[in-house]
Amino acid sequence: MRLDVFSEMQYPKALWGDGGHEQRLIQETLEQARLADELGYGVWWQVEHHGAVEFSYSSAPEVMLTAIAMSTRNLHVGHASVLAPARFNHPIRVAERAAFLDHLSRGRCQLGLARSTVPEWRNFNIPPDSTRGQLQQAFEMIPKMWTREAFSWDSPDFQIKNINVVPKPYRRPHPPLWQACSSPASFEQAGRNGVGALGVTLWASLEEAAEMIHLYREALRTRCEPVGEFVNDQVAFFTFVHCADSEQEAMENGAARAAAWYTSGSFTFFEAKDQFVKTAAELEALAKDPAGGGLTGQYLRKKDPNAPQSRAQRLLGRVMSNEAVPDQEIWEVLSEQESLIVGTKEQVRRRMKRYEALGIDALMSFHQVGALRHEQVMKSLRLTGELIPEFSVPRVP
Numbered sequence: 098m099r100l101d102v103f104s105e106m107q108y109p110k111a112l113w114g115d116g117g118h119e120q121r122l123i124q125e126t127l128e129q130a131r132l133a134d135e136l137g138y139g140v141w142w143q144v145e146h147h148g149a150v151e152f153s154y155s156s157a158p159e160v161m162l163t164a165i166a167m168s169t170r171n172l173h174v175g176h177a178s179v180l181a182p183a184r185f186n187h188p189i190r191v192a193e194r195a196a197f198l199d200h201l202s203r204g205r206c207q208l209g210l211a212r213s214t215v216p217e218w219r220n221f222n223i224p225p226d227s228t229r230g231q232l233q234q235a236f237e238m239i240p241k242m243w244t245r246e247a248f249s250w251d252s253p254d255f256q257i258k259n260i261n262v263v264p265k266p267y268r269r270p271h272p273p274l275w276q277a278c279s280s281p282a283s284f285e286q287a288g289r290n291g292v293g294a295l296g297v298t299l300w301a302s303l304e305e306a307a308e309m310i311h312l313y314r315e316a317l318r319t320r321c322e323p324v325g326e327f328v329n330d331q332v333a334f335f336t337f338v339h340c341a342d343s344e345q346e347a348m349e350n351g352a353a354r355a356a357a358w359y360t361s362g363s364f365t366f367f368e369a370k371d372q373f374v375k376t377a378a379e380l381e382a383l384a385k386d387p388a389g390g391g392l393t394g395q396y397l398r399k400k401d402p403n404a405p406q407s408r409a410q411r412l413l414g415r416v417m418s419n420e421a422v423p424d425q426e427i428w429e430v431l432s433e434q435e436s437l438i439v440g441t442k443e444q445v446r447r448r449m450k451r452y453e454a455l456g457i458d459a460l461m462s463f464h465q466v467g468a469l470r471h472e473q474v475m476k477s478l479r480l481t482g483e484l485i486p487e488f489s490v491p492r493v494p
Contacts, residue, residue: 098453103335103461106154133171136482142177166202178209192242203267211277239323243271270326288316291323335461340480355467357424394425
């Protein structure tokens with residue numbers, strides 16, 4: 098397993114102070130990326146969100162990743178992920194920007210695509226039912242734009258005739274492709290497309306993560322029709338990582354508060370209850386699909402609908418019902434199912450070994466979370482970075 102870094106660029110309102118917080122955040126993020134480069138992390142993954150305020154300032158990741166690429170030498174720069182529906186980012190613009198980033202970084206660009214979620218669809222006037230289809234079309238179009246002198250496409254969503262997208266990427270045939278995955282259907286889609294899978298373990302148990310990895314690899318093995326010129330078969334998951342000299346120091350730094358703040362903030366920003374209901378309906382339709390619903394339908398039909406809920410699932414329901422769940426309880430539940438990697442270097446190593454055993458190719462370590470101070474984040478990056486010699490395979494695709 099390889100160690101990468103995942104960045105949301107968070108800045109809680111309670112710390113805004115004199116109003117210079119945005120410039121501080123940008124400069125601190127650049128400093129963290131330079132340190133990650135020096136320590137040998139594989140990829141710096143940057144999200145794309147709009148209107149997220151304190152939860153994520155990463156509204157122009159292509160600009161931030163360009164700045165990072167220009168100030169580093171070996172660190173790859175990854176979109177995790179570009180929001181693919183066309184009202185966010187038209188596929189032509191995605192192809193152009195990613196190719197430029199690939200040149201400026203001299204071949205270090207990694208491109209992930211995502212559907213986004215309810216509030217961002219609403220803000221950009223995007224019909225939710227159109228997003229999965231537009232994501233799939235973006236995956237199919239972008240590699241062709243990178244590799245053809247004349248590209249055309251004709252569908253209800255896109256009418257493109259004989260365009261030559263320039264520049265072509267620095268790396269030939271093109272940068273590796275990835276998909277943001279948060280449901281069984283998305284892991285299957287990534288495998289069918291022959292692109293890497295970007296997942297999250299924060300609310301998933303290790304057993305659930307293993308099931309998603311298996312579903313992805315089965316799709317790769319039995320259903321893959323690559324959208325690009327080559328298959329990217331790597332799986333990366335992100336989770337909260339905070340390393341300190343002692344467990345007590347990690348707690349005094351505010352690791353528990355940061356994890357709880359992120360959890361509550363994500364449910365608020367993503368309007369998780371509405372998203373959960375929509376995803377559940379999509380999965381139910383696949384399970385009942387007369388044609389079988391693909392590998393996801395098979396997976397869902399094997400699940401026991403009467404299985405008792407885990408403590409984490411019960412807590413999730415309470416949070417989505419707007420109950421004010423104490424930070425300590427959120428921390429205890431996430432720690433209980435090993436969704437977090439917090440503690441001394443030895444504790445972090447042991448937890449990472451558990452993730453490695455699942456077959457994860459890259460752990461996107463999420464250090465800059467909530468109100469953790471810059472110097473605490475830098476120390477966590479350094480201490481965790483000392484483990485890189487043990488976690489450096491496979492190489493970045």
